[in-house]
Amino acid sequence: MRLNPNLGKNLALVPLAIASIFCGACTDQPTDKQLETWRTEAITLNAQKVKANSQEPQExxxxxxxxxxxxxRESVQLNWQQLQALATERVKTTDPNFVLNPKEIxxxxxxxxxxxxxxxxIAPNVRDVTFVCFDGYQVTVAVKDLLAYPITLAIARNGKPIPRAQGGPIYLILPYTQYPELKQKYNxxxxxxxxxxxxxxxxPVRLRVGKRELDLATLDKLPQVTISDNVGYRMGWPTGKVKLHGxxxxxxxxFAGVQLPVNGEIVVQGKAPISRxxxxxxxxxxxxxxxxxxLLATRWGDNQESIPAKMGGPLTLAFGSKCQDREEKSFSLSKQRWVTFVVEISSNF
Incomplete structure (x- = not known):
């Protein structure tokens, strides 16, 4: 039995017990109606992820x-044929996601x-590489470890393509068997x-707004705002209140000449395919x-540090406490809307 990657770390359907933990600091306990709302939203989000997975590109x-x-300067796109040509590494190792027999090689x-x-x-001052997944999950690995160990983007297992339900078509694997010390660094x-x-x-910050592309220097010229609150990002952030600046x-x-009508919506897109x-x-x-x-957050913390890729930066979407109250303390939807790796804002009127 293999752990379905749609469960566990990539799970959309969050148990209400976990929701209650996140609300442990709330002054008001959730009502039965709110609990039912959270349950309905979680089921809806899970269905959306299942649908997105079923409509994904073939390998x-x-x-x-x-x-x-x-x-x-521009990003590099490798298609499947190019990836196959580059796939010359073989790694024999256990897979921690294979739960039936964790010792199987x-x-x-x-x-x-x-x-x-x-x-x-790559630039000589680069210290880490972040891998972003279809569903927005992210993993960061130090460059020194990538150079020292045969950490691999696997496209086949035991001679066969890796099914989507088992982490494919591209699955980042670590050679646990040959280098057990990696388990201490990367679980x-x-x-x-x-x-x-x-x-x-x-x-660098490159934000598309309509027909314009804005960089960090441009965003820094706009009125700056700081909020301090619990954040809803999935990983890489401290617990408790965090200062976000942007x-x-x-x-x-x-600034980009897009006027907000009385009614209408703005669509925010991140780098992960599911957010597009x-x-x-x-x-x-x-x-x-x-x-x-x-906010579009550009910095975080007391020292206003740039948001690194391992935290979903350089640009993330953030909500002040008033905005979160308007969500009626909706656990699942508010978490979904904290977009990382923001790349585009467009109108939807």
Missing amino acids: TEWNLEIGGKIAQ FDFHGIRVSSLLKQLA ELSWAFYVSHMIIGTE VRVRDVLA DPSNPVRLAAADLRDCDI
Whole structure:
């Protein structure tokens, strides 16, 4: 039996017991109606993810996009044929996601990540690489470890393509059997399913708004806002209240010449394919954009540090406490809307 990657770390259907833990600091206990709302929303989100997975590209249509601090200014797209040609590495190792027999050795075939790094001529100051998955999950690995160990983007296991339900078509694997010390650095959560992007270091801010592309220097000229609250990002962030610094989405739209009507929505897209799904976009109501602080966060913490790729940066979507109250303490939907790796804002009037 293999653990379905749609369960566990990539699970959309969150048990209400977990929801109650997140609300442990709430002054008001959730009502039966709120609990039922959370349950309904969780079921809906799970169905949406299942639908997205069923409509995914076939392996021959799957691409790997590589960006960040590489010699080329634009990101590199590798199609399936190119990936197959690069897949010369073989790694025999156990798979922590194979729960029936955790000692079974699998023969993985794929692309050694270090070979990609050498071909791309990465910047000398890059310390880590972040792998982004179809569903928005992310894993970050140190460059020194990628160069020292045969960490591999596997496209086949035991001579066969890796099914989508088992982490394919691209599955980031670590050679646990040959190098057991890797388990101490990277646990089973670092085995990334259906990888779609590699980010070398952290990319510069490049935000598309309508027909314009805005960089960090441009965003820094707009009115700056700081919020301090619990964040809803899936991974990589501290627990408790975190300071986020950035610009209001409404100010960005105004700068780009996009006017908010009385009714209408704005669609926010991230790098992960699921956040670009036209059947399930992340929508922001115009009324919410006007009435509360919905930010594009560019920095975080007391020292206003840049948001690295391992935290979903350089640009993330964030909501002030007033915005979260408007969500009526909706656990699942509010978490879904905290988009990482934001790349585009478009109107949907």
